[in-house]
Amino acid sequence: MNTVLVTSTGESTGKTAITLALGLLAKERGLDVGYMKPKGTRLQSSTGKTLDEDPMLARELLDIDAEMHQLEPVVYSPTFIQGAIRGKENNEELSEVISHHFDDLSADKDLMLVEGGGSYRTGGIVDLTDADVASLLDAEVVLVADYSHPSDLDDLVAAVEDIGSDRLAGIVFNRVNDSVYDELETEVAPFLEARNVPVLGVVPAEKDLAGVTVQELADELGADLATDAPTDAFVERFLVGAMGGDAALRYFRRTKDAAVITGGDRANIQRAALEAPGVKCLILTGGHRPVGAVIGKAEEKGVPVLLVTGDTLSVTDRAEDIVSTGRTRDERTVERMRDLLFEHADVDAIIGGIEPSNETDGDDE
Missing domain, CATH: 3.40.50.300 (P-loop containing nucleotide triphosphate hydrolases)
Known part of the structure; x- marks a missing residue:
């Protein structure tokens, strides 16, 4: 043997x-x-x-x-x-x-x-x-x-x-x-x-x-989809949006195949994320629904927006665990x-x- x-x-x-x-x-x-x-x-x-x-x-x-x-x-x-x-x-x-x-x-x-x-x-x-x-x-x-x-x-x-x-x-x-x-x-x-x-x-x-699809991520997180956008893109990493809009845009543009996790009331960060080609979806925490302009921009760009009720830290930990093991x-x-x-x-x-x-x-x- x-x-x-x-x-x-x-x-x-x-x-x-x-x-x-x-x-x-x-x-x-x-x-x-x-x-x-x-x-x-x-x-x-x-x-x-x-x-x-x-x-x-x-x-x-x-x-x-x-x-x-x-x-x-x-x-x-x-x-x-x-x-x-x-x-x-x-x-x-x-x-x-x-x-x-x-x-x-x-x-x-x-x-x-x-x-x-x-x-x-x-x-x-x-x-x-x-x-x-x-x-x-x-x-x-x-x-x-x-x-x-x-x-x-x-x-x-x-x-x-x-x-x-x-x-x-x-x-x-x-x-x-x-x-x-x-x-x-x-x-x-x-x-x-x-x-x-x-x-x-x-x-x-x-x-x-290498990662999970946006749909798989939404299912595992129990998230609601706020957009009518394709959910078959793959996500390999997560970025937490907690800075100002200009700094956030520079930060987001340096990555690929990423999901941005930020509060549902942080419209400036959400807009910056939608300008970065490597961002495949937004995960908005706190149970807040984004403003209509963000939803419209996301659908125009084909970027799905996921809504979750948890806080940003706990959602980030859960999402990273899903990608690393799922x-x-x-x-x-x-x-x-x-x-x-x-x-x-x-x-x-x-x-x-x-x-x-x-x-x-x-x-x-």
Whole structure:
């Protein structure tokens, strides 16, 4: 049985989609695949109740017969972290619990996929970073990373050193924009491979995997649409409008694929946002309906206006959470990532040497 742990240099790198896509590719090769996420980090509240959708999606897509407490034995909630700081968590016992459930889940499997926490460092306070988990479970490590600038390599090299060259299978760069794709393949990859760090894949950015549509955002926020404008544009980031009109316009013009969040009574900011080509929608807080001139301008520009009742800070937090998690947790996204890995990554280097253990011979009659 082989074990592969998929970790990342930071949060929201597409780690879940890549982990499950590898599972689909392995199943297509006839392998019996298991899954585990030792540290649940996507939680509903600080009380420890988990709503982590990753193991639930894995259970469905990979046809895994297991309970949530097995797939996700450590609920890494704020309450858990506070307890660990106060000495209420026993590191050795936690490791034993993970090992116990891993042994049950991996029985008769050809390949075990282990998904890391928020980043490779998550779990350090209880000696359960992803490097620690890899050592505990004797796993090879695939490190998922973003890349937009050469300075990103500092964090990447630090992660490689923490994981160790003896465990690292290689790097998969995900969501790589066209502007840096050639640089990554012709300069960065050779640089890393010269340091004995294999680059297993350079996966291009896919717009429909990078954000959420305005309609999806409206549905998740429970927003009312104040305009008759198309809602199929993608939003990848949020800008909070809290400055004067001239400063706001300069600020908004420096971005793309953004939603501007501001009070429904801030007409000057709303007008400035509508002048910026990179603004795809307005989210107006406080339950205030904008003046008619703003609605008219928005419809003329084809920019939808969403009305929500919450305050700007809470709406911004909720919207960012939707973008960072919402597009990587559905079957369609995983299937698209399966295609991208097949086309742009060395899947054989990860799972190619594993043979199915449950093949049956043909009848001898």
